[in-house]
Amino acid sequence: MTIHKSNYIGSFTETQNFGGVTVVLFVLEMEWVLSTGQDKSFTWHCSENGQQLGTYQTAAWVSGLQFDVETRHAFVGDHSGQVTILKLEQDNCSLVTTFKGHTSNVTALCWDPVQRVLFSGSSDHSIIMWDIGGRKGTAFELQGHNDKVQGLCYAPHTRQLISCGSDGGIVIWNMDVTRQETPEWLDSDSCQKCEQPFFWNFKQMWDSKKIGLRQHHCRKCGQAVCGKCSSKRSTIPLMGFEFEVRVCDSCHGSITDEERAPTATFHDSKHSIIHMQYEPTRGWLLTSGTDKIIKLWDMTPVVS
Incomplete structure (x- = not known):
């Protein structure tokens, strides 16, 4: 693997996140950088000059973060098991709503902007599908892991959810079915x-x-x-x-x-996964584990 030199652009001083930064998200369309910290703060900066645009105090320290460009909604999952939706403007934010369905901390969030559905994974081994855009208030539970869920990603072209967990499992969920609460x-x-x-x-x-x-x-x-x-x-x-x-x-x-x-298929990664990233164009899945090994998976045979 060849690592090429890159240009240093700048840095952001997290004046609020004294307890350490937990999640960082770059919003290219808005030229924003969103970040959360163990001090229960959520902040967003201008990526051009590093200026802090605003901050919000959450109920517990944040462990999951997603953003919808169209509505400017930030989805924040924290260690109490709660998910908070914030409406972000250039220099302020407002609370939209909060909801809680997990009995333990939220470990992963995944947003589908087409179906307007939010997926949340938790240390309680469960995944919940929240129907945000349908305005019906429905929430569908998915139970397919024997340990905490560590990562979620969604393939919108096939309507399949991919989840990874500490149990080493990679689960492919068919979301193109009519589910029951x-x-x-x-x-x-x-x-x-x-x-x-x-x-x-x-x-x-x-x-x-x-x-x-x-x-x-x-x-x-x-x-x-x-x-x-x-x-x-x-x-x-x-x-x-x-x-x-x-x-x-x-x-x-x-x-x-x-x-x-069954509406899901199960695959053994043979390592306890702590992080995952999915590249939908090539159908590649990247996982890293507690064994300090990074694995690259071709998911096209199962995500299709």
Whole structure:
């Protein structure tokens, strides 16, 4: 590999980011440089003269950043699991909205400006697809990693999402399918199938002279059920569950073979990935791992 000499252009003094810069993003169309720091600050500079144009304090230190040129929206993911959308102007910004669906920190963000969909990956092993442009408030969960998600990229021409994780997995998701939202988990003091009391329901245990059971939830209907009434497992790919999850017995019988058809393919990178970059023109994927190895992948056989 030959490294050619390049011209030094300039530098930016991050007066706000005392805790260290976590993410940097160059917006060529606006001549802006966006940056975030461990001190919970988000700043943007003019790339021509290095002048700081504005700053915003986030709820937690930021670990993911994306920008939409058309709307001038900055998508900021932080360590509390929250995603914040900011509207940037030349010298000020305004809060658009915040939303939270992860139980741990956001590790990666990916924005599709065509479908106007935001993808967020997290240390909780999950990916969430947020329908920003549809204005329906829908969020679809994708479960295909056994460890934290470290990188996301989107191939708009094939409508496929590529995710990489600490588990070494490279997952190719088919997003050109009609997905279903996962249900809210319901609260109950007894099994909603057999009505046996759960272990904290002392009154019903005393009245019925029965030992309380542990509570579980069916991933398809969201009902609170006991272990006996949810003894089966199934994949539900259209809900994002590519691995087998707990479902109640009645839902297990209603899931068809067509509904169990996978919507993702899984590939082993053979190293724990900490960073990835996708080049859509050639279909090349670059990954770096904790083993200090950089790998270049030809993704054209699977992203097509």
